[in-house]
Amino acid sequence: MSDKRRLIENFSALTIMQFLNYLLPFITLPYLARVLTIEGYGVYIFSQSFIQYFIILIDFGFDLSGTREISINRNNSKKLSEIFSSILVIKFILMIISFIFLVILIIFVPGIREYWYVHLLMFLMVIGNLMFSIFVYQGLEKMKIITTLNAGIKIFFTITIFIFIKDQNDLPLVALLNSVGYLIVGVLSLIIITKNTSIKFKIPSRENLINQLKYSSQFFWSRIAVSMYTTSNTFVIGLILGPVAAGFFGTADKLFRGVVSLYQPLNSVLYPYIAHSKNISLYKKLFKISTISNIFIVLLVFLFSDFIINLIFGEGYGESAVLLKMFMFAAIYMMPSILMGYPLLGALGYTKEVNNSVIFASILHVLLLLAFIPILSVKLVACLVIITELIVFIYRFYFVKKYCLLDTNKLLP
Structure with a gap:
């Protein structure tokens, strides 16, 4: 396949994904705003925003740094496996740190402790995001797979919301359904990578872990900066x-x-x-x-x-x-x-x-x-x-x- 044809196919796939990202929420959010009541809906939106900070932390800019490294080394199977394995281990460590921090906040911050069960269920999104190694697909320019998996998350959530959510007492179930979609796609993402590419997981060296952290840190601070002048407003x-x-x-x-x-x-x-x-x-x-x-x-x-x-x-x-x-x-x-x-x-x-x-x-x-x-x-x-x-x-x-x-x-x- 020529580079230009691949570029067009990848662009088309991501355009479809972006369309679904905006269409499906406009279907579910008005419904949730009504059945959960103002307070319940507010808790749901707050919890989503709250958990998003943990997602930014475990991503640590790897969607940018990892994408570039995978793209440059796409013909080197050994190097690809090193990059993939190092990033996955780092994200797992950051996920553990995030969970500990979440528990501390639940214990000591009343505003968060009140709906602790919603936040814990929403945290499963972080685990799903950890496994969904989007940087691999972007680096290898296999955007069709990303589109399919992402569409799966959105469609699963949309359908189950209308089937199972009936009133404000179903707020925990909303959080669970939202997270389950990410968990399923995360698992499928890892299976596809290990089965359909030359990339294999292996325990990375300490040097590789440190190098990945150093290289991606600049991207991480950039992501934090963008979040500061968007969500802070x-x-x-x-x-x-x-x-x-x-x-x-x-x-x-x-x-x-x-x-x-x-x-x-x-x-x-x-x-x-x-x-x-x-x-x-x-x-x-x-x-x-x-x-x-x-x-x-x-x-x-x-x-x-x-x-x-x-x-x-x-x-x-x-x-x-x-x-x-x-x-x-x-x-x-x-x-x-x-x-x-x-x-x-x-x-x-x-x-x-x-x-x-x-x-x-x-x-x-x-x-x-x-x-x-x-x-x-x-x-x-x-x-x-x-x-x-x-x-x-x-x-x-x-x-x-x-x-x-x-x-x-x-x-x-």
């Missing part, structure tokens, strides 16, 4: 301005991130492809096409933001429509910023520049957010998001130009 707004304001902001932010994530499939397939092919000519063509289509999509969302908000969330969310329009200014340059990140700078070895762009912007964002607490408003936070994403874009653009990465005549690293 709704949290601070809810804490200072109350749940209604948080609801307005969170609604607009969710749709904004949804628009930007339309390009995640392209981002995911280009990263390993450029890492091993260095095909800058194709990258430039896709970059131009994506930039033009992005402007068109952003313009549509901006013009029809009121209609979109009313259609999905109902009346009374006028403030969210205003915020969504503001976010569209950031969406214009976020798409090229994303494609200049790991698919270009990161794939060509300039991971430090990519990671530093979000770390620097994150620190600045959090400091400004704290400084403006006395005069905080949802529109002010939206302005901070626009500024933060612009800083990331300028930072990455500077280094792309500095290293002449779009010069097809330049000998790339």
